[in-house]
Amino acid sequence: MKIGIDKIGFFTPHLYIDMNKLALARKEEPEKYTIGIGQDEMAVAPITQDPVTLAANAAFNILNDDDKKAIDFVIFGTETGIDHSKSAAIYVHHLLGLKPEARSIEMKQACYAATAAIQLAKGHIALNPDSKVLILASDIARYGLNTPGEVTQGAGAVAIVISANPRIMALEETSTYQTDDIMDFWRPVYSDTAYVDGKYSNEKYISFFSSVWNTYKEKTGLGLSDFEALCYHLPYTKMGLKALRTIYDEGTEADKERLVDYYQTSTTYNRRIGNIYTGSLYLSLLSLLEQKPLKDGSRIGLFSYGSGAVGEFFSGILQPDYREHLFIDKHMELFAARQEISIPEYEKIFEEVLPVDGSSLDLDVTKDPAPICLAGIKDHMRQYINKK
Template identity: 25%
Template sequence: MMESNRLQAQNVGILAMEIYFPSTYVSQSELETFDGIPEGKYTKGLGQTNMACVGDREDIVSMALNSVTLLMSKNNVPYTKIGRMEVGTETIIDKSKSIKTHLMSLFQEHGNTSIEGIDTFNACYGGTSALFNSVQWMESSYWDGRYALVITGDIAVYAKGPARPTGGAGVVAILVGPNAPLVMEQGLRGTHMENVYDFYKPDGKSEYPYVDGKLSIECYFRALDICYANYKAAFERKHNTPFSMDNVDYSVLHSPFGRLVQKSFGRMYFNDYVLAGGPADPNHRMKSHFQEFDSIGLGKESYANPKLEQAVLKISEQDYNSKVAPASTLPKELGNCYSGSVYAGILSLLTNVEQLDNKRILIFSYGSGLAASFFSFRGNGAAQNPDFPSTTNIGKIANITQRLADRTKITPEEFTKKLQYREDNCTKSAYTPADTTDGIAAGHYYLDRVDDKLIRHYSKK
């Protein structure tokens, strides 16, 4: 018999969001000149504007500490109100000690050590798994009435070469709770996972990944197709009505770079055509756009087909501008923050769109290796939560537009020097970081030193 007094969490979702990003950035257009490549390759070709960058004074722990303290202080959340905290990342700072244990120093000060959760690790997908786990904890018999925190993000750095401009940095903090203004839709997920080496980091002596760019894009498209079909099936089982992009008000996709997001969004319309039987239907409304691709369908031939690419971009252009572009601010300004990328997109959407009541936001999270999911949120204007009243409030408190404007631009030469600091020191046993702390704002944490026992020490400026 079910206990009658068990807590019941309703409308679980996002109560608040915050992001920590470095105070310095490099211009993608200036990087084009510095790298001696054609104008527009990074800006138009990749769809990027600027890229956040850090030296060796910041790491995943210091950035996570900063994201937590920003969220807690700006939203007036008591540290005693957190019952679960999970870090989703692809950064290993220690092969045994979790990042979450570092963050516990903030909660110990307030006498709260009863916090479930630990680190969840996978390229670009760790944050999504951490979010799923937190929502499921809150909807389970183990929920104790407190909030959950999801911390997700990374520092993305690459060796010199064509992948370097696709780096970035940022860590997002997400407060999960009931009666949320942005509710995760129950029972609506489409997931796909497989074993592939499109992007991986086997070398413990380097932060730089091994990347097969062509394969990674193929994997992204394949995962998107399969996850979309699975989400569509789940939606149709639950609602007993056909699903297509017509049911989506906004969409946020994992953003290695902006141009891939635009192509992928358009590809979802091709999915609608194929999955609805368009190739066999002479009267399908998208027939004129896609009939010449009936023979290739969603197979491998479609991944790098330039004519199909132009067709999906054309049919989705207007919807991209209204449904996706509002989620592109942070991804274009910060670059790729790996596990935090799609959540930086959600925070961008909450900043740029004031009215999300009853709007469906479709999310695609992709992580190399690979792990991927489609899921969705719905704006809940009836939440009537005085502490977290609206999605608009989330964006206002985060204040990302002003914070982006307050950053300091550095030259490509300075950017390269910062990356060299990281490369030189990432394998050292005991060291003091070489980069200056001038760019660290008052009240923020930074890496002070690593001692002879390899214990990392952090200071607050």
């Protein structure tokens, strides 16, 4: 039985900044951000959007009534959860009107959690072939204003429906993975911004890729020429290219040209949104699938990395007529409707935070065009609204 991605979509806030302008405001050469880091724009989340609403909006745009009847498991991968106890998945379950006969949980392991969720979903579908699992990967990356990590911020979510007989990508059985206790990136519970050792994190990312890639080849007998494209977790779009470069000599010049071409295509959406942590790999995959037609039956490799650290390499096979089941027009409309804001406006929004002292707050959702928004806080509870 084939198990894999039946639907996939993303959502990002309606506000963004131009990285050229951020560079000038930070007295840096624009090329340091646009070429050195590989980012053109950065999504900015207004106070009316949080990880729950981003995920709910991503799923809202791709689910139909049949999906809602079949989904009996909701798994929310995030490292910017809103509650130490209640899972973000339960809020989304309610906002989408899913049936009560379902499990809803939240998973955490830095940027890796959505991949763990997919592997868990595969097991669930194997035991329950008629059901569907909704995977949500949603985060708001915050490092702080005027910090080295500011250029790798972003906000957005990816929603994925995992099912039997998937229409987009069948996931192959073999997967290789690794865990090591390191401190390359972390965010203590008392901090709303992350701490990162950037150089060390880059080194571990590449070493983890090398390890799981080599183990995958040993287990499967497959090599570089067997892959039409490789997609990577992208905290910034230059990162995956650094890893890809380490295996150039394993293939022909034609392999290298093909993989680099598809890699650049896979970064298109990420360059415009920024780092969305758990969803970054899957935003990259979505960008590849929607921006350039690939042959049915193509094998796509996926490298997932979550600091701290866990890495995994796995693969999928594109299904017949897979492009007919993508939401390309909706995603183009989403980008077209976005509004550029100035750097001072971005800084003001960044500093608007929800109260942590238990006080109530009403938010104006009329300025936010998203269907699902955060409307305020009352009695220590976030108040969500679905305008549709």
